[in-house]
Amino acid sequence: MKEVKKQGGLNAEIQSRIGHQLRAMYDDVVRQGVPDRFAELIRKLDGPEEAAAQVGGETDKNSGGE
């Protein structure tokens, strides 16, 4: 039974092509790893209180120091 399903236009080749492109797009970003700003942010935060103080606080630079 290798009849191609034409009705939905969803043949296997197209679907695998789409899956491929989707993952390529996504993995390209994943491969960039963790930008320094996030590594520092998580390392520097003492705990929930300090994070809460910064939530939504877009008035000035989030990292504060340097």
Next chain:
Amino acid sequence: MPLTNQLRDDILASVPSLRAFAISLSGNGDRADDLVQETLLRAIANIDSFQPGSNLPAWLFTILRNLFRSDYRKRRREVEDAEGNYAKTLKTQPAQNAHLEFEEFRAALDKLPQDQREALILVGASGFSYEDAASICGCAVGTIKSRVNRARSKLSALLYVEGAEDFGPDDTVRAVIGGNGG
């Protein structure tokens, strides 16, 4: 649960995929990183409500997804420059043909309704199960499945069968791929 060093490491380990999710959703690298930063701050601010042993990536994705939704509502009227900004976030610029194909794909993805786009990304790219994707989006598993299916068929219509009712799959695909086989 307290913010242990282990938990910090686990959160950090999720950052690459949180960024990929944010960029896939928003199509804009700068905005995506703002979303990730806000997600991390909120996660840590609310770390007490994280259940030890439960799925940390799913919890973080839920926060990001909800932030994106509320942010999106606010910014709905702003003009977006999805492709241009997205391309800037890429480290390795794809080769010409691949780049064109990539932009077409990105543009098609942006045409999907938000519900369908996020479902497709969570299942098709992030690798979440249908169950996890459903809990991230706060809907039923069956709903996620049907969103993913609709997203796939819409993408395939946009990319490969636009305007062609009686397409020959091979020719259409090769034309779009851009002479891959030589």
